[in-house]
Amino acid sequence: MKVCVVGSGGREHALATVLGRHHEVVVTPGNPGIPGSVDAPATAIEADLFVIGPEAPLVAGLSDELRAMGRPVFGPGADGARLEGSKAWMKDVLLAAGVPTARHGTFTEAEPAFAFLDSLDGLYVVKTDGLAAGKGVVVTESLAEARRAVTEYLSGAAFGDAGRTLVIEEGLTGPELSVLAVCDGRRAVALAPAQDFKRVGDGDAGPNTGGMGAYSPVPVATDDVVTMVMDRAVAPTLAALRARGIDYRGVLYAGLMLTPDGPKMLEYNVRFGDPETQVVLPRLTSDLGELLAAAAEGALGEPPTFDDGAAVTVVCAAEGYPRDVRTGDRIEGLDAAREIEGVSVFCAGVGAGPDGALVTAGGRVLAVTGQGPDLAAARERAYAAVGRISWPGMHHRNDIASGAVADAAGQHPGGRP
DSSP, rough: OOOEEESSHHHHHHHHHHHHHSEEEEEEOOOOOSBBBOSOOGGGGSSEEEEEEHHHHTTTTTHHHHTTOOOOSSSHHHHHHHHHHHHHHHHHHHHHHHHHHHOOOEEEEEHHHHHHHHHSOOOEEESSSSOTTTTOOOSSSSSHHHHHHHHHHHHHHTTTGGEEEEEEEEOOOOOOOEEEEEESSSOOOEOOBBOOEEEGGGGGGEEEEOOOEESSSOOOOOOOHHHIIIIIHHHHHHHHHTTTTTEHHHEEEEEEEEEEEEEEEEEESOOOOOTHHHHGGBBBOOOOHHHHHHHHHOOOOOOBBBSSSEEEEEEEETTTTTOOOOOOOOOOOHHHTTTTTEEEEEEESSSOTTEEEEEOOEEEEEEEEEEESSSSHHHHHHHHTTTTOOTTTBBSOOTHHHHHHHHHHOOOSSHHH
8 A cells, every 4th residue: 555644743753654664655745854745745645545634724724625626534534633623623623522621711802811810829820822832821820921822812912813813721740641542433543552752851851842742551540541532532532523524534542631530631633742642553464454544435444553652752842942953953863872772863843065965954853753762761762872973052941741750660750751
C-alpha cells in the first residue's frame, strides 16, 4: 500500500517512519530531514491512503476535498475538525455527550469575562477559541495575568482572530493524560496512553508551548483508566457527533486531567498529538497502515498492539522558543545521536542550509525518542542522544519523565508524575 502523510513536522516524521515498516510512504510537504518528502500538494499525489497530520488542513477541509476525489482519508472532515477549530463548540459537544469537563464560559467581551474570572477559586485557564499552534492557553494562579490574557486575546494582539472569542475554565488538579483514539465513525480503539509536558522549563516553569516532551506508558493510566476514558468520553462523543450528522474518521486526541473526582476532559484535538505521536507509535507492534486504512473505510477490526517497553521523547528547541525564535543555525550530531541503541531522532523545524546541511527552521526543531525495557532505560537513552546534538541556543527540558522514573524506584518526589 502507498500512503501519503500530509504535514511537515516531527509528528509526520514519526508517522512516516512507523508506516514505512510495512508500506511505501511519501510525505508532503515534509522537510529536508524526513525521507520521502515530496514538493507536491496532496491533491496531486496518487496513494492508497492519505493520513493528515496537522490540525490546520483538517479544519480547512482537506479531508473533504480528497474524499470528493475518491481518495481514502484518515482524518476528520471540516465538520468534525471543529472540535479543535473551536474550543467553544467542542465544549458544547462535551456537554451534549455528558462528558465531564471543567466549569467554563465562552466570551467575546472583556467585562463578562472578568466577572467569570472573579467567580473562580484561584487557578485560571484562558484559551483562544480558534487555532493557535498549541500556544493559545494561559494557566495561571494570578488573576492579573489572567485578566491581561483576556485583554490581549480579545483585542487580537496575541493571536489575531483566533482569540477574539475565548474560553475561560476553572483550573483542575491532578496528573494529565493523553489518550489517542482511532475512530471509524462508530467505533474507536485506544492507542497506548502518553503524558506530555507543555511548559517550556523544568518543573513546569515558563509559558506553554506546543509540547517539550512526552513518555509512554503512563503508570497511572491503568487499563481500567483507559477503558473508563473510552467508555465515558470517546464513545459518547462519537455518538454526539453522529447525532449532528458527522461521520468522524480519524484520531480523537483526548487531553484529560485525572482529578480527585475522576477523569475530566480538558479538550479534544482532532489529529495525532505532537510529541505524543513520537512516543506512542514507535512502541506499536501491529501494522499502523492497516489500522488507519480500516478506520478510513469505516471498518475497524482488531485493536492495535504495543510492546512491553517504554519510550521517552525530549524536544530540542531553538533559541527564543516559544516566543521570538532564532533560525538558520547548523544542526550538529544527528548521526552520532542515532547511533545509540533504541534512539530515533524525528525532524520538525528543520530546513536545508546553503551547503545542504540541516539547519534550524522553526521553534521545536527535533524530537529525540529513546526506547528501552522501562522508562528509566528509555529516558537514559533519550538524554544521551540529546547530549550529542547541538546548535547555538539549543534548549530542552531536563526533567521529562523524571517523576515517573523516580516513582517507579520508590522515591516519590514532589511535582509532576
